[in-house]
Amino acid sequence: MNQVVTEPAISVTGVRRVFGKGRKQVVALDDVDLSVADGEFVSLIGPSGCGKSTLLRLVADLDSPTAGTLEVFGKPARRARLDQDYGIAFQQAGLLPWRTVAGNVELPLKLHGVESATRKGRVAELLELVGLADFAKNHPDQLSGGMQQRVAIARALAESPRLLLMDEPFGALDEITRERMQNELVRICAETGAAVLFVTHSIPEAVFLSDRVVVMSPRPGRITGVVDVRADGLAGAHDRTERARDQEGFFRAVADVRSLLHGTPVPTVAVDGLEK
C-alpha cells in the first residue's frame, strides 16, 4: 500500500476494446494511450459513447481490453484490483440499502478482514471527512442524493487508496449540490493526496477539478487531445479554491476543452494534442 511510488498511478498503452462480434462489432476504444502521474487529477471528458466509462472500467479491471496493456502503479490492472490499490465510485451511489451509513462505509474494510475496533475508528474519521458524522446510524433511504454520493466517496476512500476512480459521481446531482461536492472533492483530494481518474461530461466540472483534461471522441473511442489546465494559469488541482471558477485561466481552459470537443483547431499552447 505505502510503497514509494515512482511509476505513474495509471499507465495505459495501445488499448483497444471491441464489443460484440462480426457485423455488430463496436469499437469502444481504439489505440488509447494515457498516463496519470501519482497524485495527479485527470478527467476524461467526451460525448456519450466515446468510451470514457469503458476506459475507467478497464483501469478498474471490471472489464478486459481486447488489445494493449494497462498498468496501475506498475502492476497489471488485475493484480492492482486484487491488491485493492484503488478506490472506486460510480454514477449511482450504489449503497447497500439494508446497511447503515457506517455499515456501508466500513464494507470494504469488513470484506478484507480489518478488525472491528480499527474499522470503527476509520469509519468515524471518514464520515467526519465527508461531513456526515451525524448520520452514521441512518440508512441510505433517509439521505438525499448528494449525501448518498458523499457516503459512496467515503467508502471509496476507506482503505486510503493512492488512486481514486470516479465514474460521473456527480452526474445525477443538481447544479448547486454538484458545485458544493466539487469543492469538497478538491479539499478531500488535497488532504489525501490521491491520484484521481474522473469521468464526466461537464466541461466546467472537468476544468475546475483537474490538473489535466483528456478529451475523447466517439466511434471509435479515441483521445483527441489533452488540455493542461495548469498551463492555462490555474493553480494545481490540490491548491484550488472555489474562486478558481471566476478566474480568467478557468475560462481559457473551458474554451480549450470546448474547441477540442467540437473539433475546431485552436492555437493555444495548452493544447499539446496526443500526449506521448
Added chain:
Amino acid sequence: MVTVDPVAPRETRPRLPVADVRWSTVLAPVAVGVLFVLGWEALVDRADIKPFILPAPSAIWDQVTANRDSIVSGARVTGSNALWGMLGGTLLGVVGAAVAGTFRFVDQMAAPVVAALAVIPIVALAPVLYSMFGAAVNSGRIIVAGISVAVPVYLNTLRGIRQVRAVHRDLMAAYAAKPLQVIRTVTLPTATPYVFTGLRIASSLAVISALIAEYFGGPIGGLGKSITSSAASSNYPLAWAYVTGAIVLGLLFYVVTLLAELWFSRHQPAP
C-alpha cells in the same frame, strides 16, 4: 468548513408501518364483515335453510365455544405440521435457489422438475406418503406441506437473486470479494423481499396442504380429520366450527409472515 445538508438526522430505524394505518382502513373491512355475518344469519333465519345446507353463524359460534378445547388442540396438530413443513420447505427453496442462481446448469436441470412439482396437486401424494411412512405418523403431512411451500419460495427467491444491481456486482468485483462474501453481502439481502413474497404465498398453502392431507387418512386429532368426521356424523355446525378454526389458523400464518416481511424489507423498495 464542512457543509451539511439542512436535514436533521431522522429516527435511525423506522418501525413497522403498522402505526401509519388509518382507522378507516381497519373499520371498513370490519364493517363489511359484520354486515356479511348479519345478512347470513338473517338469510338462514328467514329462508329457513336447513343446517346441512348452511348453518347459521350463531349455531356455528355455539359449537365453537362448546368445543373450544378440541378446536385449539386440532389447530395445534395441524398448525405444527404446517409449521414444520413451512420451515423445511423454506430451507429447501432458499438453498435450492441459491445453488440454481450460482450455477446456471442446475437452474436448467431443475426447471422441469420444479414445473412438474408446481403442476402436480401435491396433496394427492398424501395417500402414497402414508403408505411409505406408515399411517400413524405425521411425516407424510409435513412433507406435503413442505413441498407445496418449497415451490413458490424457490421460484421467488431465484427471481430475487437475479435482481442484484449491476453497480453492486461491480462494487463486489472492485473489492475482489470471494463468492461466499458476495452471496452474503449482496445476493441474499437483495433477494430477501422476494423470499418473503414467496413465503407469503406459501404460508396459506402450508396450512391448506397440511389440512387437506388429513382428509386422506393418517392419525386423528387434526382439524382436517375433525371436519370430515363431524360432517360424516351429520354434525354440520360442528364441521363449520372446525372450518372456522382452520380459517383462523391460516390467517395466523399469513399475518405472522406478513409482519416478518414488513420488518425485513423496511429499507427496500417492494418488489
